[in-house]
Amino acid sequence: MGIDELDGRIIKLLADEPRIGVLEASRRLGVARGTVQARLDRLRANGVIRGFGPQVDPAALGYPVTAFATLEIKQGQGTDVRAYLVGVPEVLELHTTTGHGDMLCRLVARSNADLQRVIDRVVGFDGIVRASTAIVMENPVPLRIIPLVEQAAAEET
Amino acid sequence: MGIDELDGRIIKLLADEPRIGVLEASRRLGVARGTVQARLDRLRANGVIRGFGPQVDPAALGYPVTAFATLEIKQGQGTDVRAYLVGVPEVLELHTTTGHGDMLCRLVARSNADLQRVIDRVVGFDGIVRASTAIVMENPVPLRIIPLVEQAAAEET
DNA sequence: CAATCGCTGGACACTATGTACAGCGAAATA
DNA sequence: TATTTCGCTGTACATAGTGTCCAGCGATTG
Numbered sequence: 379m380g381i382d383e384l385d386g387r388i389i390k391l392l393a394d395e396p397r398i399g400v401l402e403a404s405r406r407l408g409v410a411r412g413t414v415q416a417r418l419d420r421l422r423a424n425g426v427i428r429g430f431g432p433q434v435d436p437a438a439l440g441y442p443v444t445a446f447a448t449l450e451i452k453q454g455q456g457t458d459v460r461a462y463l464v465g466v467p468e469v470l471e472l473h474t475t476t477g478h479g480d481m482l483c484r485l486v487a488r489s490n491a492d493l494q495r496v497i498d499r500v501v502g503f504d505g506i507v508r509a510s511t512a513i514v515m516e517n518p519v520p521l522r523i524i525p526l527v528e529q530a531a532a533e534e535t
Numbered sequence: 536m537g538i539d540e541l542d543g544r545i546i547k548l549l550a551d552e553p554r555i556g557v558l559e560a561s562r563r564l565g566v567a568r569g570t571v572q573a574r575l576d577r578l579r580a581n582g583v584i585r586g587f588g589p590q591v592d593p594a595a596l597g598y599p600v601t602a603f604a605t606l607e608i609k610q611g612q613g614t615d616v617r618a619y620l621v622g623v624p625e626v627l628e629l630h631t632t633t634g635h636g637d638m639l640c641r642l643v644a645r646s647n648a649d650l651q652r653v654i655d656r657v658v659g660f661d662g663i664v665r666a667s668t669a670i671v672m673e674n675p676v677p678l679r680i681i682p683l684v685e686q687a688a689a690e691e692t
Numbered sequence: 693c694a695a696t697c698g699c700t701g702g703a704c705a706c707t708a709t710g711t712a713c714a715g716c717g718a719a720a721t722a
Numbered sequence: 723t724a725t726t727t728c729g730c731t732g733t734a735c736a737t738a739g740t741g742t743c744c745a746g747c748g749a750t751t752g
Contacts, residue, residue, distance in 0.1 A: 380597055389589055397587070399739055399740080401738080410701065411740095412699075413698080413699055415741085424595055426596060430589055431590060432550060432586075433584065433588060434585070434683075435585050438582040439538065439684065440537055444630070446639055460676075463675075464676055467683045469676060470676075471674075472674070473671045474674075475669035476669055480669065482669060513633045514630045514631070514632055517628075517629070517630050518617040518629050519620065519627075526591075526625065527596065556707090556708055556709080557709075558709080567732065569711095570729080572709090
C-alpha cells in the first residue's frame with residue numbers, strides 16, 4: 379500500500395501532460411518503458427489511479443453556477459432520497475454526513491435563476507425536510523490531488 | 536456553444552473506456568476517425584474537455600476520510616486564508632460562497648483522529664474565525680458528469 | 693548462499709497517430 | 723436558383739507507440 383517517489387513522479391507527469399504516452403513518460407523520467415508500464419498497471423490494480431476519463435467542465439456545457447446544498451432528511455427516508463437525487467443530472471455529487479440525517483450535495487445550474495429550479499426539484503422531494511444552499515462565488519482551489527500525491531510519495535521512505 | 540448528440544456519445548464512450556483510442560472510438564460510434572478527432576479537438580478547444588489526467592483515489596493513497604468544512608473568515612482576510620489553504624495538501628478543494636465571508640473546503644485525512652490534526656491546521660490560521668465540519672460517512676453519488684453531459688447533448692436540438 | 697523481486701534494455705509484430713486530400717451532401721448566403 | 727461554406731467520409735502514408743516477451747543484473751530477503 380502507498381506509493382513511492384517514482385509513482386508520485388509518474389502521476390504528476392501524467393497529470394501535467396496527459397497526452398504523452400508510456401514511452402515518452404519513461405524518457406522524461408529516465409527509467410525503462412517497462413518500469414513505467416508496470417508501475418501504471420500496479421497503480422490501476424491498487425485503485426490509486428481510477429482511470430483516465432475526460433475531465434468535463436460544467437461551465438463549458440452551459441452550467442456555470444455551482445452550489446452546495448445541505449439537506450436534512452426525514453428519518454428512514456435516506457434510501458429514497460438517494461435514489462431520487464441520482465436521477466437529477468444537476469446533482470454532481472452527494473454525500474451523507476455526520477449530523478441529524480444530513481446530506482451534502484453539489485449542484486450546478488444554467489444561471490442563478492435556473493438554480494432556483496434545480497433547488498426546487500431537489501427540495502421538492504418528500505423525504506427532504508429542509509435545505510440550506512450556499513452558492514459558490516469563487517473557486518480559489520479547484521479540485522486537486524497532486525499536492526496530496528506528493529505528500530504521500532514523500533512519506534513513503 | 537454547447538454540445539450535440541455525437542459529442543455527448545464521444546464523451547460518454549471515453550468516460551466509460553478511457554483506454555480506447557480515437558480509432559477504436561470511431562469504430563464503436565460508427566463514424567469516421569477524422570470526425571472523432573475533429574470533435575475532440577473542438578471539445579478541448581472549447582474547454583468542454585479539460586484533459587485526460589489520471590483520476591486518483593485519495594482513499595487508496597491512505598486518506599480514506601473525507602470531510603467538508605465551512606469556514607467563517609475575518610473581514611479582509613480572504614486572500615490570506617486562500618493563500619494559506621493552498622499550501623495544505625489535505626485541502627482538496629476550496630470555494631468561497633455566499634454568506635458572511637464564508638468558505639467551504641473539502642478535506643481528507645488518514646483517519647478520524649488524523650482529521651483532527653488537519654482541522655487544527657486549517658482552523659489554526661489567524662484569519663479564520665470559526666469552522667464547522669461535516670464528516671462524510673457515505674458517498675451515494677460520487678462526482679459525476681455524464682448525466683449532465685447527456686442532458687446538455689439532448690437539449691441541443 | 694540461494695531465491696526473489698524490480699528495473700533495464702532490447703526485440704518483435706501489430707496498431708494507432710498525425711496529417712493530408714478529394715468527394716459529397718446539407719445548410720447558409722447571395 | 724446558384725454558389726459558397728462546412729462537416730463528414732474514406733483513403734493514404736510515414737512515423738511512432740503499444741503489448742508482449744525475454745535475458746541479465748543488482749539489491750533485498752530468507
